[in-house]
Amino acid sequence: MTETKAQAGRRAAVFVAGSWGTALASVLAQNGFDVLLWTRNADQAEQINTKHENSKYLPGVKLPQSLRATTEMKEALQNAELALFVAPSAAMREVAKQAAPFMKETTLCIHATKGFETGTLKRMTTVLAEELGRSPDQIAVLSGPSHAEEVIRKQPTTVVVASADLEAAEQAQDAFMNAYFRVYTNPDVAGVEVAGAIKNIIALGAGLSDGLGFGDNAKAALITRGLAEISRLGTAMGANPLTFAGLAGVGDLVVTCTSKHSRNWRAGSMLADGSPLDDVLERMGMVVEGVKTTRAAYELASRYDVEMPITAQLYQVLFAGSSPRTAVENLMGRLKTHEIEQIE
Numbered sequence: 001m002t003e004t005k006a007q008a009g010r011r012a013a014v015f016v017a018g019s020w021g022t023a024l025a026s027v028l029a030q031n032g033f034d035v036l037l038w039t040r041n042a043d044q045a046e047q048i049n050t051k052h053e054n055s056k057y058l059p060g061v062k063l064p065q066s067l068r069a070t071t072e073m074k075e076a077l078q079n080a081e082l083a084l085f086v087a088p089s090a091a092m093r094e095v096a097k098q099a100a101p102f103m104k105e106t107t108l109c110i111h112a113t114k115g116f117e118t119g120t121l122k123r124m125t126t127v128l129a130e131e132l133g134r135s136p137d138q139i140a141v142l143s144g145p146s147h148a149e150e151v152i153r154k155q156p157t158t159v160v161v162a163s164a165d166l167e168a169a170e171q172a173q174d175a176f177m178n179a180y181f182r183v184y185t186n187p188d189v190a191g192v193e194v195a196g197a198i199k200n201i202i203a204l205g206a207g208l209s210d211g212l213g214f215g216d217n218a219k220a221a222l223i224t225r226g227l228a229e230i231s232r233l234g235t236a237m238g239a240n241p242l243t244f245a246g247l248a249g250v251g252d253l254v255v256t257c258t259s260k261h262s263r264n265w266r267a268g269s270m271l272a273d274g275s276p277l278d279d280v281l282e283r284m285g286m287v288v289e290g291v292k293t294t295r296a297a298y299e300l301a302s303r304y305d306v307e308m309p310i311t312a313q314l315y316q317v318l319f320a321g322s323s324p325r326t327a328v329e330n331l332m333g334r335l336k337t338h339e340i341e342q343i344e
């Protein structure tokens with residue numbers, strides 16, 4: 001695929017230099033932005049600047065020359081017209097707090113993180129808005145079926161940018177869109193954020209199911225009934241149900257439950273043999289958002305009074321010592337019910 005150079009002379013700041021931050025920073029750089037990728041790790045910054053590599057997260061790939069790294073927040077945000085936050089959900093508030101003093105009101109602010117804040121159960125647009133002193137309507141979210149390992153190799157990928165402000169969504173669309181990275185807009189920020197977070201729980205379940213040796217029938221069931229759970233919670237939280245039929249919904253659910261690149265699927269498959277959660281997370285060495293999100297979604301289900309049986313069983317496996325096989329038995333043995341409401 002050819003590179004476009006539509007954004008020449010423009011500056012973007014990206015936080016942080018994990019797999020997804022680095023891949024999205026590369027997209028912006030290939031689109032002609034001068035990109036500064038902020039990292040707390042000086043050695044990583046040095047490697048990106050001198051070798052044009054991020055060997056821990058995206059080994060074997062050369063990064064664009066116009067992508068540079070810094071450990072200085074002030075430098076990262078100087079003259080930046082676009083700021084992209086891709087910290088793990090657990091670190092988002094801390095990173096935003098450090099960025100806030102250097103962030104101009106006019107800087108387009110986008111995040112691409114999938115999760116809720118532990119404890120407060122807040123969505124990432126809310127966390128960013130609180131720390132940056134903006135309205136949540138002034139923060140956009142980029143989500144959809146997109147693994148860093150494929151985007152960095154310019155494999156065709158489609159995502160969605162959601163913002164209450166259509167102009168902001170279109171600016172983000174223009175900044176990221178190119179021949180291999182197609183961006184749609186959607187006004188439903190709540191739906192896109194909820195879908196992106198909860199699909200990681202279902203992917204942990206799909207990994208568990210595969211790890212236990214179950215087949216495609218079981219995985220298709222998890223994906224389909226997982227989508228029902230996502231839709232129930234999302235609509236209770238104010239989302240548009242149609243969002244869940246789109247890229248951020250079914251699209252991301254399918255890729256995360258079936259891709260060899262998925263961290264959540266891999267962690268689930270490792271848990272199937274009874275390995276302790278802490279061991280699995282240590283072996284992964286990358287963020288597995290579905291774990292913290294399972295706890296958050298379990299609490300949100302109670303807050304919004306919605307039924308989320310897959311989430312509830314995952315919660316039991318991850319945090320209450322239940323065995324994966326018992327979880328499957330419990331799901332299969334639930335009282336009989338209707339797939340959709342009966343029409344009177």
Ligand SMILES: NC(=O)c1ccc[n+]([C@@H]2O[C@H](COP(=O)([O-])OP(=O)(O)OC[C@H]3O[C@@H](n4cnc5c(N)ncnc54)[C@H](O)[C@@H]3O)[C@@H](O)[C@H]2O)c1
Pocket residue numbers: 016017018019020021040057086087088089091094095112113114115146147148149285286287289
């Ligand atoms: N990897 C993907 O393909 C992908 C795709 C779409 C969305 N996402 C989402 O992007 C977010 C980030 O995931 P990732 O895969 O890039 O994670 P990752 O594990 O590859 O990298 C996480 C990075 O965050 C840094 N970090 C952690 N805590 C920090 C803190 N307190 N301050 C500063 N830096 C900190 C780590 O050092 C590391 O560089 C997650 O919400 C994930 O769900 C990932």
Ligand SMILES: O=P(O)(O)OC[C@H](O)CO
Pocket residue numbers: 114144145146147200203252255256261262263264265287288289
């Ligand atoms: O690798 P995962 O499981 O963290 O998923 C990454 C992306 O969210 C897929 O769209």
